[in-house]
Amino acid sequence: MQSAKILPYSSAPLTKAAPTPAQVMISLEGVSKVYANGHRCLTDINLRINKGEFLFITGASGAGKSTLLKLLYGAERPSAGQVLVEQHSVGKLRGDRLARLRRRIGIVFQDYKLIENRTVGENVAFVLWAQGYAPQEIRRRLIPTLNLVGLADKVDRYPKHLSGGEQQRVSLARAIISTPSVILADEPTGNLDVENSRQILRLLEKMQSLGATIIVTTHDQNLIRMGEIGGQRLNQLPVMELYDGKLFWVKK
Numbered sequence: 127m128q129s130a131k132i133l134p135y136s137s138a139p140l141t142k143a144a145p146t147p148a149q150v151m152i153s154l155e156g157v158s159k160v161y162a163n164g165h166r167c168l169t170d171i172n173l174r175i176n177k178g179e180f181l182f183i184t185g186a187s188g189a190g191k192s193t194l195l196k197l198l199y200g201a202e203r204p205s206a207g208q209v210l211v212e213q214h215s216v217g218k219l220r221g222d223r224l225a226r227l228r229r230r231i232g233i234v235f236q237d238y239k240l241i242e243n244r245t246v247g248e249n250v251a252f253v254l255w256a257q258g259y260a261p262q263e264i265r266r267r268l269i270p271t272l273n274l275v276g277l278a279d280k281v282d283r284y285p286k287h288l289s290g291g292e293q294q295r296v297s298l299a300r301a302i303i304s305t306p307s308v309i310l311a312d313e314p315t316g317n318l319d320v321e322n323s324r325q326i327l328r329l330l331e332k333m334q335s336l337g338a339t340i341i342v343t344t345h346d347q348n349l350i351r352m353g354e355i356g357g358q359r360l361n362q363l364p365v366m367e368l369y370d371g372k373l374f375w376v377k378k
């Protein structure tokens with residue numbers, strides 16, 4: 127690890143002015159995660175992300191990036207501390223209440239989680255269908271969203287007939303089609319070439335400009351560097367690093 131880059135551990139908020147509770151989208155307060163087998167994954171994490179902010183979280187394989195995101199969408203519960211999304215304590219939500227919160231979060235899963243016996247179009251449309259959107263609204267959004275990830279021509283293909291990178295882009299389309307207020311993207315470019323990675327970053331930045339709060343995890347330092355040579359604003363995005371169970375600022 128290049129420790130010279132790492133600023134001292136900080137529990138400071140992303141923006142300097144103290145936000146009102148309504149401005150805070152995500153907050154972790156003293157969060158630790160120890161898995162059932164005794165593996166201590168995260169230790170006393172403090173983080174606050176305001177509405178509309180974009181944060182990269184980097185860290186080596188096994189550093190706990192996916193675990194941190196799982197705590198945010200309620201797939202794992204903290205062993206200590208509190209995880210708040212839109213002022214809801216995610217670790218305490220169950221059943222319908224958790225499902226309702228998750229509907230407002232677009233998730234790009236590291237392992238895609240596509241439904242194998244559904245086409246690309248059905249996989250992506252399912253999100254809107256589950257939220258009760260009218261069929262004409264689903265049709266209105268589907269092809270333009272697939273166009274954004276360059277897959278409109280594969281709308282009728284099944285996941286097993288797609289490359290890894292194409293599946294990854296379907297998973298991104300599914301995460302953004304409902305224009306969610308939060309997007310959690312776990313290694314969203316892990317299987318993509320440079321040009322596709324750049325496009326995905328631009329797309330996420332566009333979602334941010336529409337008001338979404340975004341966290342992108344990556345173990346790929348090149349992705350961050352790519353952000354630096356990308357659009358005008360990408361080079362200003364803050365970066366944190368998970369190391370030894372703690373979060374460090376790399377760039378504010």
Ligand SMILES: Nc1ncnc2c1ncn2[C@@H]1O[C@H](COP(=O)(O)OP(=O)(O)OP(=O)(O)O)[C@@H](O)[C@H]1O
Binds near residue numbers: 191194
């Ligand atoms: N369900 C689990 N039970 C026990 N240990 C787990 C579990 N899930 C993850 N871990 C461990 O926690 C650590 C962090 O895992 P996590 O998947 O969050 O890492 P990551 O930073 O996302 O890695 P990668 O870059 O490879 O995706 C790893 O050491 C992993 O083996």
Ligand SMILES: [Mg+2]
Binds near residue numbers: 236
């Ligand atoms: Mg991971």
